[in-house]
Amino acid sequence: MQSTRNDTYKTGICKRLGRSRECGQALLFLVLALGLFLLAAVSFSVDLGNLWWHRQRAQNAADAACTATAMDLLVDAQSAATGHQGFVLGQAHNCSLGDAAVPCKYASYNGYNSNTTNNLVSVSWPTSVPSVAASAIPAAAVVPNPFVRIDVLDHVPTYFIGLFSGRRTQDVRNIAVCGALNVSAPIPLLILHPSKSGALTINGGGGAVINIGIVGGPSKSIQVNSTSTTAVNIPGGSSNVDLSKGGPNNTGSDFGTWGGPVSAPGAVNFGTTGKWTYQAAPIMDPFTNLAAPAQPAAAPTPVYGVRGVATWGCPNTTNGCDHYFPGYYSGGITIKKGKESRPLLHSRPRRFLSELGLLPAAQHGAGHWGYCLLPVGHRDGEYRS
Incomplete structure (x- = not known):
């Protein structure tokens, strides 16, 4: 009955509109x-x-x-x-x-x-x-x-x-x-030579004697840029590198080399978190953009053979030390000065050397002197600062 009433109602509407044949077409179009x-x-x-x-x-x-x-x-x-x-x-x-x-x-x-x-x-x-500052380029x-x-x-x-x-x-x-942008690369030991075999070579020491030991610092302690497959030469047994206390947590740090060797020498102690990184991308010379200093006045005559900690802090009381003053050294500086095993002391600011540079005595080698040189060139047996 409900269906019949609805049909009758719809039919009545269509009749009143006079469009009985078009009834439902609007719904179809919709x-x-x-x-x-x-x-x-x-x-x-x-x-x-x-x-x-x-x-x-x-x-x-x-x-x-x-x-x-x-x-x-x-x-x-x-x-x-x-x-x-x-x-x-x-x-x-x-x-x-x-x-x-x-x-x-x-x-x-x-x-x-x-x-x-x-x-x-x-x-x-x-x-x-646009998003990079000019100073970073x-x-x-x-x-x-x-x-x-x-x-x-x-x-x-x-x-x-x-x-x-x-x-x-x-x-x-x-x-x-x-x-490639200018960024800080705080690596303690960065070897810059681009192609030399044995760019980092260590002889002597070994056993209980640590040739290179690094404590703390960044996660990578050493980087060698040379492309040579033998860029690192650390003979096992006669020398060693201790990185076991390197890194931010003092648990070990990395040793990176661009050219090789592929595997780490046995004389390197990486601790628990350090590792050997082969084909580690070279790192730019951090002093590349550092302007050379102006040439100062001639330096005073050095004082040779000073002794005692009270005298410019000389630690060698037997043979003494050679003390160099700030200024220009037209003839360079000869490290050994013909004496037995004397450390070099210097007053700040830096020494300014001529083209003759810093000359190690032939029988003594360059040695380790406890301060940093900024090389801008080299000749056989000498360093130019």
Whole structure:
């Protein structure tokens, strides 16, 4: 009975409106419109979801290519280029299918082979980046190309969006910028020679005698920049390096080398947390941007053979010490001065040496003198400060 009354009521309305043949068509159009809207929403969702996925994927490829290229920037700046970069610094480059250049390889590893039909990877070399302060950018003489920019252009196929735009693909561009910046590298012992075999060589000592011992400091205590596969020469048994108390927690610190050897010498004690790091990227000379001091007046005549702690703190009461004053030494400084085992004492500020430099006596070697020299060059058997 309820169904009959409803049908009669609907029929009566249609008769009063005079549109009995069109009754229900408005509802049909409404359902059709809602269906089309839902279909459009689903189609847009598919296209936009696909675009978002491609954007994330392309960004990963750009980041990977950028990071790999930045490592080459750093290594090249240390004159330690591997020879496998496959690109020319400062020269813009568009990757091609099968390209051997480092950024192209890493982009390809992440799904972007730069076949131009579907995607394109390009490399450029900006000289500055808006978010990086000028003071953090190395001088051009140190790092000629401090930044690299990787662009990954992805031609993403679209379906429903193409009906409105008239294009079958939508371009998605992702950018990554990386660089080599001026940063502090607080490593206690940094060996700068870029290629020497045995850049760090230790002879003598061993057993209970510690040749190099480092306590506290950063997580890495020693870095050797040389590209040589024999950059570190520490014979086991006759010498040793103790890093067991290095690092921020005094539980051990790292020893890094760029060229080699691959494995740590047995004479190195890393403690519980330290380790040997092979192919550790070279670290720039921390004094590179330090301006040379102006030449001062000639230094007073040194005082030789002083004795006693009360006399400028000389610890050698038997042979005495040689005391040097601040100033310019036109003839350089001869370390041994023909005497037996004398430490060198000096008053601050630094000594300013001529081209003759700091000369160790032939039979005595350079020795260890308890203060830091800032070399700017060298000749056989001498150091220039």
